[in-house]
Amino acid sequence: MFNNKYVEKVFNEFKLKNKGQNEYIQACQEILESLENYITNNSFIEENALLERFLEPERTITFKVTWMDDNNQIHVNRGYRVQYNSSIGPYKGGLRFHPSVNESIINFLALEQCLKNSLTRLPIGGGKGGSDFDPKGKSDNEIMRFCQAFMNELYRHIGPNTDVPAGDIGVGQKEIGYLFGQYKKIKNEFTGVLTGKPITFGGSLLRTEATGYGLCYFTDRALTYLKDDSLKGKTVIISGSGNVAIHACEKAQNLGAKVVAMSDSSGWIYDPNGIKLHYIRQIKEDRKARIKEYLLKAPNARYTESKEGNPTIWSTPCDIAFPCATQNEIHLDDAKLLVKNGCIGVFEGANMPTTLDAIHYLIDNDVIFGPGKACNAGGVATSALEMTQNSMRMTWSYQEVNRNLKQIMEDIFDSICYTNNKYSLKENDLLTGANIVGFEKIMYAMLLQGI
Numbered sequence: 001m002f003n004n005k006y007v008e009k010v011f012n013e014f015k016l017k018n019k020g021q022n023e024y025i026q027a028c029q030e031i032l033e034s035l036e037n038y039i040t041n042n043s044f045i046e047e048n049a050l051l052e053r054f055l056e057p058e059r060t061i062t063f064k065v066t067w068m069d070d071n072n073q074i075h076v077n078r079g080y081r082v083q084y085n086s087s088i089g090p091y092k093g094g095l096r097f098h099p100s101v102n103e104s105i106i107n108f109l110a111l112e113q114c115l116k117n118s119l120t121r122l123p124i125g126g127g128k129g130g131s132d133f134d135p136k137g138k139s140d141n142e143i144m145r146f147c148q149a150f151m152n153e154l155y156r157h158i159g160p161n162t163d164v165p166a167g168d169i170g171v172g173q174k175e176i177g178y179l180f181g182q183y184k185k186i187k188n189e190f191t192g193v194l195t196g197k198p199i200t201f202g203g204s205l206l207r208t209e210a211t212g213y214g215l216c217y218f219t220d221r222a223l224t225y226l227k228d229d230s231l232k233g234k235t236v237i238i239s240g241s242g243n244v245a246i247h248a249c250e251k252a253q254n255l256g257a258k259v260v261a262m263s264d265s266s267g268w269i270y271d272p273n274g275i276k277l278h279y280i281r282q283i284k285e286d287r288k289a290r291i292k293e294y295l296l297k298a299p300n301a302r303y304t305e306s307k308e309g310n311p312t313i314w315s316t317p318c319d320i321a322f323p324c325a326t327q328n329e330i331h332l333d334d335a336k337l338l339v340k341n342g343c344i345g346v347f348e349g350a351n352m353p354t355t356l357d358a359i360h361y362l363i364d365n366d367v368i369f370g371p372g373k374a375c376n377a378g379g380v381a382t383s384a385l386e387m388t389q390n391s392m393r394m395t396w397s398y399q400e401v402n403r404n405l406k407q408i409m410e411d412i413f414d415s416i417c418y419t420n421n422k423y424s425l426k427e428n429d430l431l432t433g434a435n436i437v438g439f440e441k442i443m444y445a446m447l448l449q450g451i
């Protein structure tokens with residue numbers, strides 16, 4: 001698979017050590033493919049075993065979470081926190097509550113988080129955590145009890161200078177509020193130990209919107225630089241209808257794009273007149289219902305259920321695709337449809353939503369490919385801004401945070417472009433540049449700190 005013997009050896013050992021962890025192995029392969037030439041030209045990486053040192057988490061914690069539902073039934077879930085790399089700052093990354101969560105999912109997310117956080121140039125290391133708890137259909141009290149039980153174990157491993165969790169799938173402001181409340185009770189400390197908090201007690205303005213907005217800022221910069229164009233007038237499709245998708249839709253529409261499709265895990269809607277976001281918010285945020293209900297408000301729209309044999313959302317003709325739901329949602333066949341229908345850019349709001357063969361296909365067919373670790377870094381970057389405000393015991397205005405967020409996203413794009421030029425890489429391949437920029441900083445930090 002690799003021409004470089006060292007990279008080949010590291011990857012084989014990685015696969016052996018992490019047998020069966022398909023998502024984790026996929027993320028590792030994607031990174032190593034990008035870094036291979038860079039590693040060949042920098043022999044000190046092998047001499048100092050920097051790849052092996054990077055590809056092993058510093059600490060992996062799993063724990064039991066026991067909680068009681070509203071009918072007094074006891075449930076046991078598994079909690080995770082992978083503290084992957086702290087060479088450039090305290091571990092930082094979200095918590096995911098979803099039934100599909102397992103070691104492989106958390107490991108891949110933690111590994112990606114390290115490179116993403118490095119790309120922001122802010123002082124944050126990488127980590128990720130979560131649980132196989134399913135928040136769907138749970139009452140508020142059940143969610144609170146679960147969060148409290150989760151924190152009863154997690155608190156001993158985190159801290160504002162050690163590890164600062166935040167949200168991800170299934171974890172938003174509400175859950176962060178419960179987690180924070182429990183941490184404060186146990187430790188008798190009011191610190192910025194979690195980000196994404198409600199605004200009334202230390203949350204940063206714009207954190208909720210940051211990932212989706214940042215995705216649009218990055219995309220607009222890429223279109224300007226690579227195509228002398230912008231999001232204005234573009235037809236956009238967005239998978240998901242959660243935090244990232246909704247705010248990507250909002251900003252894309254503000255920037256003059258027409259969003260024509262969105263989805264949830266049950267299916268997707270197509271509205272030729274443009275998605276009415278306030279209906280989506282009512283359905284998904286207020287009522288936690290299914291996106292299919294959009295049809296009740298917009299009879300011209302069309303709904304397609306997600307099932308084998310049905311067309312996917314990626315069959316919708318578009319200029320720009322924003323996958324914003326979950327991992328591995330764009331497969332090779334989807335990539336082929338996107339190219340056939342004239343898509344010019346895929347920018348990932350989710351983490352690893354595109355499979356490796358689909359990424360290769362898109363890049364080979366001159367589609368701009370923006371990897372999640374670059375495009376969705378606005379969320380964690382704003383988390384880092386929240387940490388700064390908390391340590392200063394200050395709050396910044398919406399405008400101030402927005403200015404910072406926009407600048408950070410543009411700087412990420414520019415640093416990737418600079419690297420692509422420096423190593424004569426394809427300019428639409430933002431993945432290789434992102435992996436080199438992200439890895440370089442962590443690698444030097446590890447080297448300078450000794451073994």
Ligand code: NDP
Binds near residue numbers: 211244324325326379
């Ligand atoms: P939310 O929980 O708010 O929303 C998730 C959305 O994705 C929902 O529409 C959900 O549908 C859909 N979804 C979840 N799992 C699946 C699945 N297995 N198949 C199909 N659809 C699915 O999460 P976020 O919006 O916060 O996160 C979305 C993505 O963005 C994730 O990959 C996350 O890691 C990434 N991300 C999030 C950041 C943040 O700040 N929140 C920052 C950077 C990246 P349904 O309602 O049916 O469950």
Ligand code: 2IT
Binds near residue numbers: 093116166
């Ligand atoms: O994937 C991610 O970057 C997140 N879920 C956000 C992490 C954070 O610490 O804000």
